[in-house]
Amino acid sequence: MTTASGTQEVATEPSRAEARNGFDEINILWISEGMSCDGDSVSLTAAGQPAIEDLIQGLVPGLPKVNLHNKVLSPSLGGEDFLAPYRAAIRGELAPFILVIEGSIPNQNIIQGEGYWTSFGNDPGTGQPLTLNWWIDRLAPKAWAVVAAGTCATYGGIHAMAGNPTGCMGLADYLGWDFKSEGALPIVNVPGCPIQPENFMETLIWVLYHAAGAAPAPPLDHMLRPQWLFGKTVHEGCDRAAYYEQADFSKDYNSPKCQVKVGCWGPVVNCNVPKRGWMAGIGGCPNVGGICIGCTMPGFPDAFMPFMDEPAGGSLSSILIKPYGAVIRRLRGITNIAVNREPKWHHNKPVLTSGYDPHWRP
Template sequence: MSKSVSFESYLSQQGVSRRSFLKYCAAMASLLALPASAIPALSEKLRHAVRPSVIWLSFQECTGCTESLTRSHAPTIEELMFDYISLDYHHTLQAASGEAAEQARIDTMNHSYGKYLLIVDGSIPIANGGVYSTIAGRTNLDILKECSAGAAAVIAVGSCAAFGGLPAAEPNPTGATSVASLMDMKLIAEKYLVNIPGCPPLPVAISGVLAHYLAFDKFPALDELKRPVNFYGNTVHERCSRYHFYKEEKFAESFDDEGARKGWCLYKLGCKGPVTHNACAVHKWNKGTSFPVESGHPCIGCSEPDFWDRGGLYQSMDDIAFAFKPVNETTDSAVEEGRNLYQDNCVYCHSTNASEFEVDAENISKLLRDNSIRAHRRLEFSNDQIKILEAYLKSTK
């Protein structure tokens, strides 16, 4: 199909009726958290939209992100998205190989320079010249640098591309790095970036972002980590099917006790749902059948930065976050002591960059003292420790 043909014409050629198209638009509006009044505008935009060229690069990854998208049930938004876009290069899905495959990528870059979307999954190794992952004899960094130069925008799919993921876990021997970090280090061109984390991310999160761009010629609103708010604006915990058991303080103590058989909350078994932003509990997997927590496994927090290094998978956050080291009384600087306290205890649930806290340091101290947050109830910080933590947080502003 020619890239200049409108989406409406293409659907007509495929035998898709106007009625089916409008039903699709209604589903898409709901997915993107748009009001019902937006459906006519969405359908009008999509009717005349022209498919953008897409280059999909896979680096240090397990192919789970591609599997997530391609294993969706039919007919769905995920499946139709392959008709919405012109997927011109994806070395897992394309029929071409070798020189023909690389020529397809080069041709797309030349023909659509400044207009194509670049999708990246997998982290990028930069240690020892990036030798740990190569394609056609070239390092991942070299290929990404070439492709990002002419991209209209970059979409980092999966936690490896968005945050470094499992390859970047300590001690990170390959120097696995996220797309955002490479932009910050000026190693690749700085482009508009959208992160769609998850290990792997939900199929509808990938397709929904692409549909929003196609319909409105822009991406949906992003949070401070460049994640689409409509998918990552709430925690898994807030919309979990076990949430009412959490409120009732009914917790499974082991995977085979009576509480587990009754579907009680998995918080004490290491569920990271309270600090993990994702829409798993809403959109689910396998035709909307279930998601990990509903199936009996605690959330591992895979859509958050550094999730692999933030503590044991089956330990309660109470036990991980607050098994802190005592303050070193020989340290002269209260700020330095506070920094150590923060690094030893708080980064498991919060950003490693304390300057990102929107709450004032004084209010954080108040929250720590009144035990109003469940994850802090076992906290045994002394007043002196809270004071030095407050001093450190103030110093980061």
């Protein structure tokens, strides 16, 4: 372009490295004072791809330096020493940070008079407990990203079931499903009761790469779950799925066959645990003889109870699959017998009977 003095300037595009707009250091403020059992924090310690230790020691290439504040994993002495970074974040003195919430969010508004459902530290001035809701109201608007860890935090879980006195809900119900963080991200929901450790770490790593300016925002589905982790059903990754196709169903929990008729909800539940395993690729509910009870789903537990009963649609679907399955099973059995025989020319006789014909020779 031409300047006021008449000289020519050439506009240049910034290089990819120069255009990078990320953070070199970031804090993770993890609050597990929601209504929960702390099982998600405990499960996190089983991650291995990468391990949480690798993350906080800076052993994952390309990530910002991570300062993790979690009561299960913290070397802090506790009390105000542990609360210091949380209070600093509220004052605007600790940024950027990722807020991780573990446990469902109670409804403080239904309490008439004094009392609270769950708290995290005390007010220095009054000495009164500070509720989880108080912290979320002040930290979430300042957070660069907000992550809900586990089904309790994502959709309410056990504490939000019908008849509960707490009015519990998931984080998106509390903050609003259209909530956007300082980093312009929606809430990132990683359900699981508890979280599958690799699922959570993989999601957190993606968010951190995004914070570093090295990756786009993680793709989420309509329930704010990572699409690549929760886009398939349990059934699609289950070792027992072929038995369903053949209408070969378990009558008890000792059988290796499909468990739909003894209470498994796998065909309709979004979860990758049978495919991924639980720890180091091993385990996962149907893989070890358990049924899927839908613990990653928004309707858990109410929509899946009673747990040991056949799912509502299981009876009809198993009836419809029976004629097809019986035919397929029989045909496969016939073919199996045929291919379980050696060819007749495998013998030690003096005559070659393989059909070998050297027709190209004179």
